[in-house]
């Protein structure tokens with residue numbers, strides 16, 4: 001099969017190559033997916049670039065990318081034959097494994113290939129895994145959010161955009177911050193009831209007014225350290241911050257313990273890879289339900305060819321694009 005892969009970490013154009021590799025065969029409990037699209041996330045480029053300073057390869061050769069979508073074309077022992085031909089979206093294909101979705105085929109545990117709702121495109125399917133599941137966990141970690149008021153920080157980011165749509169689908173009122181006009185448009189189209197430019201407006205004042213002075217129930221936070229003061233200012237007593245990112249790996253936020261304790265604020269540090277199995281399954285079910293209800297539409301910024309995977313990584317790293325980047329296989 002054709003695949004993009006690297007055998008050492010470093011800048012994308014230096015280490016990512018396209019080549020022919022043996023077709024993977026599904027092991028017991030696995031399916032093989034003939035991929036149509038591979039979805040890129042910051043986790044893929046960070047791992048390849050040695051973001052945390054660790055330049056050691058986890059495997060001698062890595063095919064990057066966790067997300068994807070395609071058709072099941074082979075099943076391993078123990079997997080029902082009825083899965084053959086199923087249109088699926090794929091999550092965490094490369095978690096703890098060498099070979100992800102930047103290839104014509106991927107072999108993965110059967111449960112990591114989720115039936116794609118009828119009418120949903122493969123492009124949509126390739127956007128769901130990391131962003132959708134992270135957003136879902138941040139929102140629903142403590143149960144339903146019907147009637148709650150939620151702030152999604154960075155609502156035009158991949159996770160933020162997913163969080164706005166899922167929060168609306170879950171029955172919440174949603175405020176969101178952005179920093180540019182094209183981001184504002186995207187957050188509004190996703191359904192945010194209030195969109196605030198965090199750079200040009202008084203975000204705290206506008207969000208407080210949005211909650212009629214009552215405070216927010218929950219924040220889905222992309223920049224924990226940078227926004228902790230804002231989040232504290234706009235949360236109600238016993239509110240929740242669900243955060244999935246906090247800037248560079250050395251970020252070590254100072255926690256004002258007494259102030260946070262007095263507000264009874266809970267902080268959930270969310271990492272999609274360590275979500276319990278049931279939480280992954282719940283997220284998959286709800287993402288499909290939101291798609292079927294026409295309430296979840298990922299925004300795709302660009303689609304690259306497999307031999308342009310290095311370019312796609314550079315685009316992901318540039319922070320210049322707004323929306324998901326895919327590789328067509």
Ligand SMILES: NC(=O)c1ccc[n+]([C@@H]2O[C@H](COP(=O)([O-])OP(=O)(O)OC[C@H]3O[C@@H](n4cnc5c(N)ncnc54)[C@H](OP(=O)(O)O)[C@@H]3O)[C@@H](O)[C@H]2O)c1
Nearest residue numbers: 042134153154156157158159179223226244245270271272
């Ligand atoms: N823990 C997990 O499981 C998990 C899962 C997925 C992603 N992540 C991490 O989360 C981060 C975002 O991922 P993504 O895929 O959503 O990336 P993305 O599509 O690039 O979006 C990042 C968004 O964050 C916004 N942002 C940056 N600083 C901000 C601030 N101080 N306040 C509000 N918004 C801010 C950016 O907007 P501006 O243009 O205004 O900066 C951008 O819209 C990455 O670091 C990724 O590795 C973690």
